Amino acid sequence: MPMHIQQIRDFPLFSGFEPVxxxxxxxxxxxxxxxxxxxxxxGAMAGAVWLVLAGWVSLVRxxxxxxxxxxxxxxAGELFGEAALFEHATYPYNALVVQADTELAIIPAxxxxxxVAADPQLAHHIMQELNARVAHAxxxxxxxxxxxxxxxxxxxxxxxCPLHKGDACTVAIPIEKHLVASYLGMKPxxxxxxxxxxxxxxxxxxxxEIEVGSIVKLREYVCGSCGESGLCATEEELxxxxxxxxx
Amino acid sequence: MPMHIQQIRDFPLFSGFEPVxxxxxxxxxxxxxxxxxxxxxxGAMAGAVWLVLAGWVSLVRxxxxxxxxxxxxxxAGELFGEAALFEHATYPYNALVVQADTELAIIPAxxxxxxVAADPQLAHHIMQELNARVAHAxxxxxxxxxxxxxxxxxxxxxxxCPLHKGDACTVAIPIEKHLVASYLGMKPxxxxxxxxxxxxxxxxxxxxEIEVGSIVKLREYVCGSCGESGLCATEEELxxxxxxxxx
Numbered sequence: 001m002p003m004h005i006q007q008i009r010d011f012p013l014f015s016g017f018e019p020v021x022x023x024x025x026x027x028x029x030x031x032x033x034x035x036x037x038x039x040x041x042x043g044a045m046a047g048a049v050w051l052v053l054a055g056w057v058s059l060v061r062x063x064x065x066x067x068x069x070x071x072x073x074x075x076a077g078e079l080f081g082e083a084a085l086f087e088h089a090t091y092p093y094n095a096l097v098v099q100a101d102t103e104l105a106i107i108p109a110x111x112x113x114x115x116v117a118a119d120p121q122l123a124h125h126i127m128q129e130l131n132a133r134v135a136h137a138x139x140x141x142x143x144x145x146x147x148x149x150x151x152x153x154x155x156x157x158x159x160x161c162p163l164h165k166g167d168a169c170t171v172a173i174p175i176e177k178h179l180v181a182s183y184l185g186m187k188p189x190x191x192x193x194x195x196x197x198x199x200x201x202x203x204x205x206x207x208x209e210i211e212v213g214s215i216v217k218l219r220e221y222v223c224g225s226c227g228e229s230g231l232c233a234t235e236e237e238l239x240x241x242x243x244x245x246x247x
Numbered sequence: 248m249p250m251h252i253q254q255i256r257d258f259p260l261f262s263g264f265e266p267v268x269x270x271x272x273x274x275x276x277x278x279x280x281x282x283x284x285x286x287x288x289x290g291a292m293a294g295a296v297w298l299v300l301a302g303w304v305s306l307v308r309x310x311x312x313x314x315x316x317x318x319x320x321x322x323a324g325e326l327f328g329e330a331a332l333f334e335h336a337t338y339p340y341n342a343l344v345v346q347a348d349t350e351l352a353i354i355p356a357x358x359x360x361x362x363v364a365a366d367p368q369l370a371h372h373i374m375q376e377l378n379a380r381v382a383h384a385x386x387x388x389x390x391x392x393x394x395x396x397x398x399x400x401x402x403x404x405x406x407x408c409p410l411h412k413g414d415a416c417t418v419a420i421p422i423e424k425h426l427v428a429s430y431l432g433m434k435p436x437x438x439x440x441x442x443x444x445x446x447x448x449x450x451x452x453x454x455x456e457i458e459v460g461s462i463v464k465l466r467e468y469v470c471g472s473c474g475e476s477g478l479c480a481t482e483e484e485l486x487x488x489x490x491x492x493x494x
Contacts, residue, residue, distance in 0.1 A: 137384030
């Protein structure tokens, strides 16, 4: 059996749903991409759903007057290109590889559409996934007004904290700082200022890496102002791994 | 036949999908709500999907430290409470009636779940609707960084412009100004300043109403900076009704 099939089974998105996805797995193809390759074009007919196996992909949109915004950042185990589920639908963004040797599984549009039409359980699982995406995007919108810039940066950092290695950690952010700023909807200078403010709770930028002195402290600082506190995916994982009382 | 059934058939969400929704319609109940009634509670088990027949409902979230943000504003023909599609799911917001005599159709969770499990076409249509919501939330996120505050206010106004009555119009916003500010993720003073800036293109606040001197001008001002220009629902409707060349 190809190695990627076992890898896919282990992703949280699929684990527990093996019977639903199993028939699709042999129909996937796997491809490796170089940094800066554009793998899907905004406005082009959506020909496939993509699953990140390794590396990072950013979802980027351009405005008519030349601005750029990152509407998504997908790491291992995450899907993009769901537009391919629907006939005549186009990709609503460019998908751009932002890390070298990014590996993607490709699910052709006709394969996923046929499977969804034939299996209500698969349809149900995809609905759940889409609903989670709506919730995630709404949460990000909420955070634009309820969290300060340093808190939003902190929330972003928590996503990258390795959660099984104690309270302190060093985080490698897969994309450049100006892209982080765009993803967080802030100016690069606001990002720099935000990182400076985070030094007070033990966060330090060391070149391309970021030292987090205490995940617990960072969490208290961020999540106490977030409507999703204790319910978001990052928080769920933290609860299971950082053995500290919740604030 | 109850009057609301014909009304529901006419909503863009359902028209063209009558065979898919028809079996559900007799199982809906309709209720009228007073302003300020909370009809769904954040964190409560999601017992129904709701469809607005008339009036307005805001979807509100509160943070642990007491801030409030509006993550959605639903008018006639729009659904909320999709969490009810999934077992054990809770509402991710409070749903609050913001206009007197708001009329809602209630689709009980067990009814919609049974129907979705039995009909792949219904599942497909709901997937499409959820996908459109993801796109809409991502667009709003993008606009937070690519549009100025007055442009975001203009985009919001365009949603309320009656599109079949020429280029000038008067708009009645269903919610109070501080809620508009919260919905747009800006401070009330930013909203006031934004409205002042919009006077230059013929937008004037007259108490609870807003005069839009030229929808075409407002569109040029807003949509030229938006990555969705020419593709969003508001724009689609405008294209069909305002007979002006596109910029």
